[in-house]
Amino acid sequence: MLRRAGHGATPRVCRKCREPWERTGTLGDRNRGLLDWLDQPSTERGLYYADSADGWDFWSYRDLAALVLRTAAALRAQGVGQGDVVALVLRSSPGFVAGFFGALAAGATPCSIPPPFAFQRADEYEKHASHLFATAAPRFTVCDDESLEQIRKVASGLGLQEPVAFDELVAGAEPLERPMPLPETALIQFTSGSSGFSRGVLISADALRTNLAGMGQWLGCAPQYPAVSWLPVHHDMGLVGFLLNVVVTGFDGWMMQPDDFIRSPLRYLRCISDQGAVMTAMPNFGLAYILRRVRPADLRELRFDSVRCVIIGAERVDRQVLEDFHALLGPHGLDRGALLPAYGSAEATLAVTGLAPGEGWSAQAPDAGDAASLAGAAVVGCGRPLEGRTVRILSEEGEELPDGRVGEIVVTGVSIASGYIGTTGSASGTSVDDGGLATGDAGFLRDGQLFVIGRLGDGLKVNGKMVFAESLEALLHHRGIPERRVAVLLGVRDGVPTGVAVFGGVRPGWREAAHEVLSEWLGDAELHMVELPRGGVSVTSSGKPRRRVIWKALCAGEFDATTRPLTAEAEADAPVAAD
Known part of the structure; x- marks a missing residue:
């Protein structure tokens, strides 16, 4: 497998971001094209990948851009054309970055499929992957070495073209001179499948671009602010919420595998401290896992003053976990206002609402007289809608409900998916149509902030x-x-x-x-x-x-x-x- 760019064998000296935190600029300022970063890629900033020896392999954006254009040329040489689907079965790696943006540069639609490590049993994985491949119907499939044999089996069973390992694909390829026009659908993104089989969501180039721009404005993203992640790139939070956000904006990203985090959450925390990271993201269970595995004494030499954005989403946020997490890291500089609960979904490309950095989270209960509420149960607020998005709470009859009343969360505005691909195989209750995104989630609004309770069908x-x-x-x-x-x-x-x-x-x-x-x-x-x-x-x-x-x-x-x-x-x- 690819290891590192030639000049990046030794990471730069660890540094902390000393610049004042500013949330500046307009949505238009941040509304960069998905491939604009290829034009003048930085040699100083890029992605750092954790290795097995507690070190990091550095890939500058210049080296990643060259690999993207080589990948695009290789895909075109394999017969991939405008609008074709390219399935990516790769862990977080330079190859994944090149595969994703290389597919776009080739005019094709990338689709990230979970690698086998995400499942405990091979038979469960093959059943799940077969559904995803049958839904996406890729023209071409790129794998990493550890996924190749199982994906060959899946592809053969469906009559699809045999997958190719990434290193084999790009071997000897010369870079494409310039990217092809973007496809109409820039991403096929699969839902989590909590209600049945995952559904394939069609995300347009405009929806993806505007969601990244909205997140940039919400978080104040800028190239001088480094970020750290252990999230898998087959999941929308790790892919759109972190990796694409980092690359398109052009700031340093320190990338760990989920396995790295599970083995040593302290390594993840040490990276945040050593690099002066400003942004990270994880579901609630990640915070809870750190609380189970890390003791106060383990943090003696660490500092978290630099952190301004810990995005918490993908599942319901537990207020006690937030309190305990801040109690653990607060004595080492973590600001309570850096904990940013957020709400989103695959059908909304990703982000819908988010708490503003520095505001400080709160927990509230719906109106006591609401017949649809769980009496006395306060839930954590997930912030306010990002620019260009509207959130309403509707009754079963479709009527808009006032503040404090529980109903279905319905989202309209920019970055809503174009629709679904293939048969759904799901009873999720989520739907996309001209009226927007009916999420199938229950929640309420108060003073403009969204509070999410759970799935309506659960x-x-x-x-x-x-x-x-x-x-x-x-x-x-x-x-x-x-x-x-x-x-x-x-x-x-x-x-x-x-x-x-x-x-x-x-x-x-x-x-x-x-x-x-x-x-x-x-x-x-x-x-x-x-x-x-x-x-x-x-x-x-x-x-x-x-x-x-x-x-x-x-x-x-x-x-x-x-x-x-x-x-x-x-x-x-x-x-x-x-x-």
């Missing part, structure tokens, strides 16, 4: 009030059950309101906690628990519980052998599963 009405699975999971996390080790299912089964706690490797005390929480909030609903081995809770490639998929399997009897009533006596009567 709830149960109890005594006239709606209880959401995500709210109950948050309560279980507060009781000590880690994320990804439990999923709550809510629905009506055989005509009976039902709540189910699905455990992945149950530990002492978890059954009791689940019974207390579910019985308190679900009233007379029938309660069950399903006990699976650790890792058995089905999640998407981005880590969200696939609640509706699990619910369908439960109703089909697939978990009958491991399902039993969830009662106050369940803890004493049951063995502890192997961890």
Whole structure:
């Protein structure tokens, strides 16, 4: 595999950004074309990739630009034409950057597909990847070495052209003299698949450009501000929210693999401190993972004064996790106002709302008299709409609701997807049409800020009030059950309101906690628990519980052998599963 640009064997001296934080410029100032960075790429700034020896491989933007144009020429030589789809099955790497922007420079549409590392079982991966490939129908597929054999199997089963390893593709290729015109669709982006199979979303070049511009204005992105990420580039938060934002803007990006972060979250924190990073991003579970793995004593020599933007999205944000994270890093300079909850979706290209840097997050509950609310449950605000976007809350009848009332979140404005590709295979409730994006998410507005509660289909009405699975999971996390080790299912089964706690490797005390929480909030609903081995809770490639998929399997009897009533006596009567 490619290792580094020739002149970049030794990273530059670590530095901190000492310039005052400014959020300047207009949307037009930041509205750069997706390939403008190829015109005069910097030799001083670029991307740093973590190696296995606690070091970094540096790729300047000049070297990346040359690789992009070589990749574009190689794709054209392989017969890739205007508007053709190029599937990318690559980890975060110079090859991924070259594959993505090289496809655009060749006039083609890139589509990032999760590599095998994102799945625990090979059969699950091949089933998922087969669906994605059948949906995208790529003209050409580029892989890294570790993905090649499994993707060959998938491609063969679908009658698609055999994939090619990135290094083999670009070997001996001369750079394309200039980029081809951009395709109408600049990205096929897959949804997480939490409600079933992932859906392919068509993102136009204009939608992608305006979403990056909106994020730039929201965050105050500028080339002098370095950033750090461990997010996978097959997920919209890691791809659009971080990588494309960094490259198009042209600031230094320090790139780790998800595996690097899981092995050593301290290495990630040390990078932020050493490089004076201003921006990073992660889901809520990333913050929670740092809290589990990092002790205050580990941070003795680290400083986080430079950080201005910790973007937190992709899943519901837990206020206690935010408090605990700031308690851990605050003594080392992290400003509470740097924690920026945000809301977005694949169908909105990515970002819809975000909290302004420095404002400071808050948690609020919907109106107490709202029949659709979970009484007394405060949720974290996700900021205000980015420029050019409008967020409304609609009732089941389609009427706009006032502040504090819970309904469906509907988004209109720039950067909404053009639509879907292929069959959806999903019951997500999300739709895109002339009226905008009906997200299928429940939330409320207050003073212009959006508060997100959960998925509309993952709830149960109890005594006239709606209880959401995500709210109950948050309560279980507060009781000590880690994320990804439990999923709550809510629905009506055989005509009976039902709540189910699905455990992945149950530990002492978890059954009791689940019974207390579910019985308190679900009233007379029938309660069950399903006990699976650790890792058995089905999640998407981005880590969200696939609640509706699990619910369908439960109703089909697939978990009958491991399902039993969830009662106050369940803890004493049951063995502890192997961890």
